[in-house]
Amino acid sequence: MFRAAFTLTLCLSGVALAHDLEALKLDTRKNALPVLPKVVAMMQETVAGKGAVAAIPVCKDAAPQLLKEQSVKTGWAMSRVSLKTRNQATGTPDLWEARQLADFNIRAANGEKVETLEVGEVFTENGKPVFRYMRAIPVGDVCLKCHGPVESIEPALKQVLEGTYPGDRAFGYAKGQIRGALTVRRPL
Template identity: 70%
Template sequence: MLRFSLVTLACITVNVQAQDLEALKLDTRTRALPVLPKVVAMMKETVVAKGAVDAIPVCKDKAPQLIKEQSDKTGWQMRRVSLKTRNPERGAPDVWEARQLAEFNIRAANGEKADTLEAGEVISENGKQVYRYIKAIPVGDVCLACHGAREGLDTALKEQLARSYPHDRAVDYQLGQIRGALSVQRPL
């Protein structure tokens, strides 16, 4: 039987049979991921209808709200994280998430497509078992309006971002890169 045993910095990875891990991954995917295309669709509509400045609330309020609704529905913790955040107060990764995001960047550099990158592990935290799942969020066309090359950004948008996000690192992305990830913690 295939078994996994790894020790991470922050927490202990629990030995779980490969088929159980696969089942957890499939179920988590099915119940957590539908929120992602909803956010992208809403962003596209809003940027086209109102322009980038007025679409800021979609990434700022709507996306976290839709993720919270999905989180309430499932009873799992869910949030967006990134190695290059716009809003570090909400989107800074913990050790496990940072490790997975770094791994995603390596896998992408080796030719894997950003929208296929995911990882899942059973972790023991303070004696409780949690299934942790993370799925990369790729940079699509519409994202470039606000996360693309800094010089290319609309002037009014740049001013607005500078006012609201003095520590903004979420620019200079290119199409197909990894913008961040959706991170899920599911108590077992």
Template identity: 40%
Template sequence: MQKKIIIASLLLISAFSAHADNKLDALKDETRAAAMPFMKALMEENKKAVQDGGPESAVKVCKDIAPKMASELSRQKGWKVTRVSTKVRNPMIGTTDEWEQKALKKMEARLAKGEKPETLEVAEIIKGKNGQTFRYMKGIVLQPGCVSCHGKPEEISDAVKASLAAEYPHDQATGYTPGQLRGGLSISRPL
């Protein structure tokens, strides 16, 4: 009799955790589907802008287009979408919270172990005082085209340096090499 109860409870527990896994997977798939076009557009727009008009015109992509895309996605979906980093250029919108800091650390470690940039993501359902929140982060890895604004001092032109100094007096987002984790696209969804 007792054995039956134990088996029944085990089945119930595994059914519950399977349900939780399915829920997390479904949220992950849905959020990723919205995040990927953002990432693709960001990388492509940036490449195009650097090729067409040099880094000064690419400033537009990172400064105007990316935050605009993030806030459009936020509005459309009712999610909170931002680009964050531990070495931030725009502290107003790019500063990490505790979860984001941990997620970036995890992805940095995974990248160091040889994981491909395309698969770098972290997802979790967090239980808080006001209910559950789904947290998602897609890693943003530095491309060769990014060094003209995020690379070493000798890779950044005087014109870009001057405009960065004027607009971002607290800029920490330089000194990166391609392949390094620059930050993440962070999405937070109340459930």
């Protein structure tokens, strides 16, 4: 009897946790994801209107700036990470993020849609609960201008990139691959 009650309590708390996790994901999506299509649209517009060299600031300044604005609004940390970074200083994943990025690649290889790949987990850090969330950033047509095979990059653009980013590893992508992820850390 005691055992049955104990098992029931455990099950119920499991259900409650799963429920909380879904609610956290939903709320994080709502506040963080709109930045992604905004950057893509801005990139398409700038590349088409002004050319690729002039579009560098979209990935360099506008994307981090939009994420920063959302961070200020929500109080959550938000940034972009990748397994093959262009900007090592800002884009290098920590261990958990690197594992999730590797897992995203495996999940994509197993047929999951790259556009909807995400993960959310609750951790205890220094005695306090933290929700961490990641969402895959897919490579679209416009991204190939600067992240496609290195031999396909316009010479003038390549020169600027080489001058700015020593050790740039963010080349060689194909459409539909995972360029990186949006990563969110929110205190609970």
